[in-house]
Amino acid sequence: MKKSIVIVACVCVSLIGVWGCSVDEDNLEEGFLNFEKTASQNIPIPDIIRNQVVVRFRDTTLSDIEKRNKRITIEGLYNFNILKKETCDCDKNGPELWTIDTTHNNFMGVEHLVENLVTNQSSSNGDENVEGDEHAVYDYQFYITIANNTLSGNYTTSINNRIIASNNPDYVNIAILDTGVDYDFFPDPFLYNTKNIRNGTFGISGWDYINHDNDSRDDNGHGSKITKIITTELNTSNIPHQILPIKAFDQDGSGSYFDIVCGMNYISKLHNIHAVNMSFGWYGLRNQSILKAIMEEITDDTLFITSAGNYGINIDEETPHFPSGYDIDNLLGVGGYELSLEEELELPDLLEFITLERSNYGSLNIDLAAPIDNYTLVMQSNPNLTVHPVGTSFSAAYITSIAGKLYDKENSTLQLYTDIMDTCHKVPRLQRKIEEGNIMLRLNNRQSF
Structure with a gap:
């Protein structure tokens, strides 16, 4: 049984929607693309892709129109524009990948979007209330590589x-x-x-x-x-x-x-x-x-x-x-x-x-x-x-x-x-x-x- 003290924030358990089939837009080491290294241990940490974010709506039963309206609302709240939306192959109700325009003067960056999402509510002392977005869960997009010597056959078998x-x-x-x-x-x-x-x-x-x-x-x-x-x-x-x-x-x-x-x-x-x-x-x-x-x-x-x-x-x-x-x-x-x-x-x-x-x-x-x-x-x-x-x-x-x-x-x-x-x-x-x-x-x- 896992006894990890490592905390992963903002877990969201959602209902599973119905799939439709459409597509939107021997080496020992584990390697990473676009990485920086920690000073102490020389361990590669994946780079965050600064203009992309992985998103999952909390309610996966939303209609296309409802999701579009929520995207528009989120764009206004956090000062960015969605340039491209991709969904997992053949699952329009599943997780999405947004490529976003980050040039808006008031956009606070992907780190803020993922880790410090705020609602349009205010606390009693007037400060912004950091609670997480009510509509969706956000994760970083990053790349990793399994370091390996390529091995392939003749591609003759169907x-x-x-x-x-x-x-x-x-x-x-x-x-x-x-x-x-x-x-x-x-x-x-x-x-x-x-x-x-x-x-x-x-x-x-x-x-x-x-x-x-x-x-x-x-x-x-x-x-x-x-x-x-x-x-x-x-x-x-x-x-x-x-x-x-x-x-x-x-x-x-x-x-x-x-x-x-x-x-x-x-x-x-x-x-x-x-x-x-x-x-x-x-x-x-x-x-x-x-x-x-x-x-x-x-x-x-x-x-x-x-x-x-x-x-x-x-x-x-x-x-x-x-x-x-x-x-x-x-x-x-x-x-x-x-x-x-x-x-x-x-x-x-x-x-x-x-x-x-x-x-x-x-x-x-x-x-x-x-x-x-x-x-x-x-x-x-x-x-x-x-x-x-x-x-x-x-x-x-x-x-x-x-x-x-x-x-x-x-x-x-x-x-x-x-x-x-x-x-x-x-x-x-x-x-x-x-x-x-x-x-x-x-x-x-x-x-x-």
Whole structure:
């Protein structure tokens, strides 16, 4: 259970509207576009985009005319003009991205708009009353990059050849919010089928928010490696499963907060996604009310598995890391441990050789640690490719596979959380770095995937 003391402001829980399909206008490190570095720890903080803001109306049942009138009101209150409005693909009632004119003399900047929104009310002493906007929730727009060496197949396999014909209620369904998946690397059908679902989803299996189409092909490689770890572990244990790929990062591993929000918004429309792998993160920026709220709205159905980051810092006390730092009951923050042995040892002696050197840590925000390296992935293509990824991205993927193995449709998501934690070994000397010193061992460390 998350015990984070990190506070994320202005959470808004909204009703989900009906979707319509239209479009408005192996590197260890997590990288960032347009970043500045903190003086003390040299940790990259994403730059805020100064003329854009991510918005979610509190009441998503508003008509187009009502929303337009509220936008006009907000423009007048905060002295800016909306130059362009974009919505998530095929969800006109979902979150919006505004590109704004910031040249008005009285505009106080994006920071004021997001963090210090005022209403047109006044307090008893005549000062402006800082309460937050009554109509909408605002977040910063920023970009992050998953640093990674590009890996792609031959693009010879159609997505239709990798979709499971029909959804079986006994399958564990896993969404992967990442760079997509390269179908060339997977010989058998494994993708979640959304062709016949009529509850607001679209496409045939997932969505590509970079290219705005229904073919979430991975042209980077990161998402394919994540998927390979998960599917191989589940296949080895004969666990029936389906993968839902959501592409929010491009061929360079770059993605925006808005695309991540849209990806999570897509997942929220499905009511049988049992786990979401989120092997990415960013530092410092605390205002992500919209993403956190969407995740909180689907807490009854879904376990979120997030990577901790790879700077080797204490994210409880130094620079916060998100989304692993969200205080959400059914979110697992996953760190990465290293195990260096010259000879084979049995438990409990084996635990004495576990260290956390490259992974971020913090007993309030990191629930458990899994291997950060020693993954050998055989990417099936012509010819086969073998890669050895390193990072907490892959630690999180391994825990997602454990979630798939332990999933029981008769149990709640919180019971799945508990089952995962109960499977861990406790290493007392690591309790200051990980909650209760929780370590998920992979004893077949040298097995190829």
